Amino acid sequence: MNPAGFVAVLRARWIVVGIASTLGALAGVVFTLLTPTTFSSSTQLFLTTPGWGYPTTLGNSDSSPFQGDQFTQQRAGTYTMLAEGSDFIERVAARLGESGFHGVEGLSVRVVPDTVLLEITGTADSADRAFQITNAASAEMDETVRRLETPSGTLIPIVQPLTVVTAKPASEPAGPAAIPNVLLGLVLGSAFGATWVTFAAARSRKFTDVGRLASWTGLPVLEFVRRPPVDDQVDSDSRGSFARLQFNRELIGGGSGARESPVLVTAAEEGPNSAYVAQGVAEASSALGYSVVLVDCDFRTRRAHVEPGVTDIVLAHADLEEVLVPARLQGPARLTSGSATATPEAVLESESFRRLMGTLSTRYDRVVVFDSGGTEYVDSGRLVQVCASVIVVVESNSTERQTLVGKIDDLRLAGARIEGSVLVGNPNEHERRSAFVSGTQDAAAVSGAVGTTDRPTPPLEGDTRTRRSRRKANT
Incomplete structure (x- = not known):
């Protein structure tokens, strides 16, 4: 079907497309109403390399600050994988005085692209709960990195996390996002309606x-x-x-x-x-x-x-x-x-x-x-x-x-x-x-x-x- 024919079909069946768009928007509204309200709290850890970039090592290309950043970015991916494991979540739950995974499922750790920043976000059904999860996860991540990155026989870790953004209780809900949900439903409904009328017209024997x-x-x-x-x-x-x-x-x-x-x-x-x-x-x-x-x-x-x-x-x-x-x-x-x-x-x-x-x-x-x-x-x-x-x-x-x-x-x-x-x-x-x-x-x-x-x-x-x-x- 050529573009002119597609436009002609949409003009002839615009009511069907309109109904599909309306139903899609209503589906977005219903989804928003049925989704529980959530709150989020975030903190950021800056991954430093204390042994890199001292005056005595600036002349060494293998110990330059640039090499330190490259090393840290490679290590950061490993930290995010560790944060997804059940052992890490259990330790965070232990810091909160709980056992198992209840209340800690809303935890995410990611690397801010092209940086050495580690962002930790806790999500829960209340602002205080999200704030507590974020602080517990930040403390556990700090301890885990120091333990793993400190060579045997030394006291200074190769990679040392420093908190640069302190977690705060959320002042407003993080979800559900009503407007994006409605717009997404509208777009999907319109696309479905347009696809349906086009397919029907292509298969129609009228x-x-x-x-x-x-x-x-x-x-x-x-x-x-x-x-x-x-x-x-x-x-x-x-x-x-x-x-x-x-x-x-x-x-x-x-x-x-x-x-x-x-x-x-x-x-x-x-x-x-x-x-x-x-x-x-x-x-x-x-x-x-x-x-x-x-x-x-x-x-x-x-x-x-x-x-x-x-x-x-x-x-x-x-x-x-x-x-x-x-x-x-x-x-x-x-x-x-x-x-x-x-x-x-x-x-x-x-x-x-x-x-x-x-x-x-x-x-x-x-x-x-x-x-x-x-x-x-x-x-x-x-x-x-x-x-x-x-x-x-x-x-x-x-x-x-x-x-x-x-x-x-x-x-x-x-x-x-x-x-x-x-x-x-x-x-x-x-x-x-x-x-x-x-x-x-x-x-x-x-x-x-x-x-x-x-x-x-x-x-x-x-x-x-x-x-x-x-x-x-x-x-």
């Missing part, structure tokens, strides 16, 4: 961007269109996308793709997307000066069939002139699905339906047809027999690959010529709303092509359609 849609289907992505509003009507924000979609149809067809009529608009999943995109395509064609009719062949949706339409014409219950809704202003004429029927397949396969579509193709420059979408029924395969081309609608973050592949296979088995696909989603799911992506491009090129048609639609060379008057339907 289409989230035009690049994935083009590479998986091999079809051109004609346009990205915002998700339909509540009333499923094309609004001002979507008209520009549908105008680009219409231009892209002409572009990939060499000026002939969008001239083929009728065109079927069908969605991979059942729902309102087919009708929404079909309406947008019809209005965009009408805005170019064509006479257009929008035909509703959605006989499956459970909705009230209150107006006569296609089924009434096919079953000879009404004439075309009686049920056709004429065009208004620059909009398309409309033909509703008509009265409910128990056998939609019989309507679509009838000779009357074929004659109806032929009549509409003769009267209008453009005939845009839509169905209920989905793969449960084979209405799309039946409509392909009377339509010249097909536009497949895919819903972002909803349509799965298996569903779309099944839809495309069914259409191709029926002999459909698929112009391309249209991705429907929320504008914030993509960095750019418009996209014209050829299915033959690879994923990297696809990402770079997004938004290349986000500009006013130019007319094709030699195309004078926008300057001619509308041809009225012969109704």
Whole structure:
């Protein structure tokens, strides 16, 4: 996944990342509340080398102060290892008048980097207790070093500890550190959330961007269109996308793709997307000066069939002139699905339906047809027999690959010529709303092509359609 895709995933799933970050911060708060309060007290011992650096030895490189420091730093590592042993801790406990390790576990001895300082820190549940542990450990370390570093037959040790920082009772708790714990939880939660959504997106078989849609289907992505509003009507924000979609149809067809009529608009999943995109395509064609009719062949949706339409014409219950809704202003004429029927397949396969579509193709420059979408029924395969081309609608973050592949296979088995696909989603799911992506491009090129048609639609060379008057339907 490239950086642009990663950012797009985070923008689309920011709620999940936010929830994970919040839970991480809350975990830090809980950890802080459950952690016992502790106090610390520290002291520092300076490890001197009394036999090094006297005036009588300054001229000897083996007895210089520098060599003494090197020797002490090497020895200091041994002292810290001794302090970690059970024998040392037992002796510290004996100085405190106790036996065993109780209360002395919070003892640490370390060498201050690049120095000859030995830092001893005692930690306990009270300031006084920490102070006592530190003093006892300091005294025991002083005695241990002197005993080990005093050669036999002499009174002066090679290494002599001197207290340079005296231990004091702590004035405030050393832990738990509330702010670092919360920040750590926040960072870990954010990292987990970002990793999870990225991994989920990488393994997801749903289409989230035009690049994935083009590479998986091999079809051109004609346009990205915002998700339909509540009333499923094309609004001002979507008209520009549908105008680009219409231009892209002409572009990939060499000026002939969008001239083929009728065109079927069908969605991979059942729902309102087919009708929404079909309406947008019809209005965009009408805005170019064509006479257009929008035909509703959605006989499956459970909705009230209150107006006569296609089924009434096919079953000879009404004439075309009686049920056709004429065009208004620059909009398309409309033909509703008509009265409910128990056998939609019989309507679509009838000779009357074929004659109806032929009549509409003769009267209008453009005939845009839509169905209920989905793969449960084979209405799309039946409509392909009377339509010249097909536009497949895919819903972002909803349509799965298996569903779309099944839809495309069914259409191709029926002999459909698929112009391309249209991705429907929320504008914030993509960095750019418009996209014209050829299915033959690879994923990297696809990402770079997004938004290349986000500009006013130019007319094709030699195309004078926008300057001619509308041809009225012969109704």
